[in-house]
Amino acid sequence: MARTKIGYTSRTYLMNVGSELLESGSNNGIECIWTRILYDHRIIFNWKFNWTELKNQGVHKITGYITLFSANNSFRAMRRTVELTESKQEIEKEFECGHTETVYYTYSLSPCHTPIPENTVYDEMFAPSDQNDTILIVDGKKLHVSKAFLSYHSEYFRALFSSNYKEGQMDEIPIGEVSFKDFALLLSTFYPQPTFPSDETVEIILKMARRFLVTSAVSSAEHHLMNMSKIDNEKILWMADEYGMPNLLEKCIREMNTIAKAKKMKRSAEYDQLSDKTKLKMYERLVDSNSY
Missing domain, CATH: 3.30.710.10 (Potassium Channel Kv1.1; Chain A)
Structure with missing residues (x-):
């Protein structure tokens, strides 16, 4: 079955300001909580998804990708493949950058509906x-x-x-x-x-x-x-x-x-x-x- 894409672009966030929670929101049946953990020279980003609403509409899997961007182009955009299933709801990405970096992310996700019975x-x-x-x-x-x-x-x-x-x-x-x-x-x-x-x-x-x-x-x-x-x-x-x-x-x-x-x-x-x-x-x- 053909898939429909759901796109989203976050706000920009400065890495050395604020709490571990960067953003939380819902978009077309997909809830996403974006957090980060700071180390000396590393940052681990985590995206935790909840798509119960889509599951109730017959979606059994979500695929696509998340792309992390530098707001001032100090590093190349980094893409992470996404495959969300019943047993996997989180995506993590680790990379090195300065804590003064300002970043944002986008996602393009395709809900995969349960196939129509043959x-x-x-x-x-x-x-x-x-x-x-x-x-x-x-x-x-x-x-x-x-x-x-x-x-x-x-x-x-x-x-x-x-x-x-x-x-x-x-x-x-x-x-x-x-x-x-x-x-x-x-x-x-x-x-x-x-x-x-x-x-x-x-x-x-x-x-x-x-x-x-x-x-x-x-x-x-x-x-x-x-x-x-x-x-x-x-x-x-x-x-x-x-x-x-x-x-x-x-x-x-x-x-x-x-x-x-x-x-x-x-x-x-x-x-x-x-x-x-x-x-x-x-x-x-x-x-x-x-x-x-």
Whole structure:
């Protein structure tokens, strides 16, 4: 799966001033505490990371690099490879320099999401078991599922499995006009263990969630687009409008605060697909932000 990069640049710090703690902060789901230990002619820097928020979104590893810079170019920038896993949360770097040195660092980190299950794993997900009580036929494949579990997450299946529909009485229920891969991707967002959206899957999940009325999948997609996505703002705004994600739409409109941003949006392929209501909100936001 393609990775999205998270970048950061720290403030500058003088080595002979202050405590061992240099900086502590959070950036896009990554918390980092930067400390140093001073010796006679050596300094050990330590970066301690906490990325629990990203773990909860399906990230199992973070890779990239940290680069340490001299603010006055007294030494060459030094780069340290980063690979954060469940068992490794800290990065250290030792080097020699004067205690009057002023330094700062940058990082470029890529969250690695848990891979979307392949068909073989999907086959295991939808294999017969005592917990399943019906069969869906999708793209020629049999999916053994639980009526109660699907009904809890989906209004579509709640209605389908009810006694008011003939399908509710069938042993095998065909689901037409959908590929097995897309349908299994939707169900994997909540069944049996959630797989979180990525930039590559979020639009498919939204399309499937709208058809099969899975509100939890829409909420998961909205969270990804608000906090993790590197998709162009113009497309994110369109998705927020198209798939009814009010918090994301409000965020996008709030950020539409310059003439340049508005012009870029109007030139985009997504502009003509926006609802009149959203176009009006964009215009009102632009007027408000440029009023004195």
